[in-house]
Amino acid sequence: MSDTTPPNDLYTLQSWLETPADSDFPLQNIPFGISSGSHHPPRPCTRIGNQVIDLQPLAAAGLLEGLGMDAAAFDAPVLNALMAHGKAGSRALRHRLIQLFRADHGMNDATLRLVQAAVQPLDEVTMHLPVAIGDYTDFYSSREHATNVGIMFRGPENALMPNWLHLPVGYHGRASSIVVSGTPIRRPMGQMRPKADEPPVFGPSKQLDIELETAFITFEGKPLGERIPAAEAADFIFGMVLFNDWSARDIQSWEYVPLGPFLGKNFGSSMSPWVVTLEALEPFRTQGPPQQPEPLPYLRTAGAQAFDIRLEAALKPKNGAESVICTTNFKHLYWNMAQQLAHHTVNGCNVRCGDVMASGTISGPAPDSFGSLLELTWRGTKPLKLQDGSERKFLEDGDTIVIRGHAAHQGLRIGFGEVAGQILPAQ
C-alpha cells in the first residue's frame, strides 16, 4: 500500500466499483469534496461513478498512512487541512486512492471489507462547500465576452479597453456569499436607474443573469511580498470547479462606475461540489488562443496552457423542460490560469490556501457559445426561445440554471458534474 506513483495505464484503468461509461467520475478523476451522511458530519470524500467514498474511515483503518497527513485532516468540515500539504500531498493521496479502488487492488478480504464500508451511494449523502474560502477574485479573461459586452456598452470601435490585451483584468469579489450547488439564490433588491433621464429607483432586479465560469482553488502561496512566476503557477493550483457568477445587470450598470462590480455581484455565486485536480485534467491540456501583442515577460508561458473542457448551461423553468442555452469550451479563454496567478501575485499580493479565482464568463466565438444571457439575448433585444415555448431575456423566479462540464479524449472522460441553482422571489 505504499505506492503513490501515478498509474502508467491511465486510459485502461478500471475500478472494482461500478462506473457508468458516461460518468464524469471514473477512477482516473478522484476529485475531492466534503459530504455528510446520516452517520457522519461533513468531512472529506472522493467519488467514483455514483458512489461517494468517505475518507475518514480509510484513514482510521490506517489505509492512508505514509502520506504525511494527520488523522484530523480527514475529520474536518473543509478540505483546507488536506490542502496544507500542497500539490505533493494531494497527488500522493489521489494515487493511494487509485491504488485502493483499482480492479487489481491486491488487498486481502479483510482490508477490502474495510474499504467497502467507506463507500456510500451518492443519493444518500449531502454535499457541502469543499473549502473555507479566504478570498475570491473574479477575472475577465474571455476575449469574446469582453468584446461582446464592450460592443453593447461602448460600440465596436472601443469594445476592448486599452489594457485588456496586456493584462488579465480582474476584481476582488465577496467570499462570504459563495454557495455550493443546489443552494437557491434569492433575487436581489437594489438601486438601479432603468431610465437614463429619470432618478434611480429601488426594487427587485429585473435583469438577473448568469455567468458561466470555472474557478481554480489555490494551495498556500508564497509569503506577502513574493511573487509566483507563471512557470510555477501549476504547483499552487489544487484544482478546478464549475462556477456561476450570478449577476444583476440593472444594479451593476448603475453602480459600477468608477470602482467596478459590487452589489450587482455579491448576493450569490454558486460552485460545484467536486474539486477536480489539475493532475486529473493533464490529459486534456491544449493550446490556448494566440496572444498578440506578446505579453510582458512576467506573463509569458510556454507549452499548452489551456484545457479542452466542454461546458454548457441549461435553463429549466419551474415545472418546465430544460433547454440548453449555451455550449462553450474552457479553451477559448485568452488568459490562462498560470497568467492569472502570476499577474495576481506580481505586486507581492499573497494568495492563501482555499482562495478561489474565477475565470470570468467563458464565451466562445459562436452566438450559441456566449456564457451569459446578456450576450445570448444581446441585452434583451433577442429573447431566447425555450423548449416549453416560453421566452427569456433575463431569469424569472423559479428558473433553475445548471452548468455542466467535462473533458473527453480517447475514451477517457473526466468531468465536474454540475453546479445548479434556482431563483427564489425577492424578499
Ligand code: CA
Ligand atoms: Ca464574472
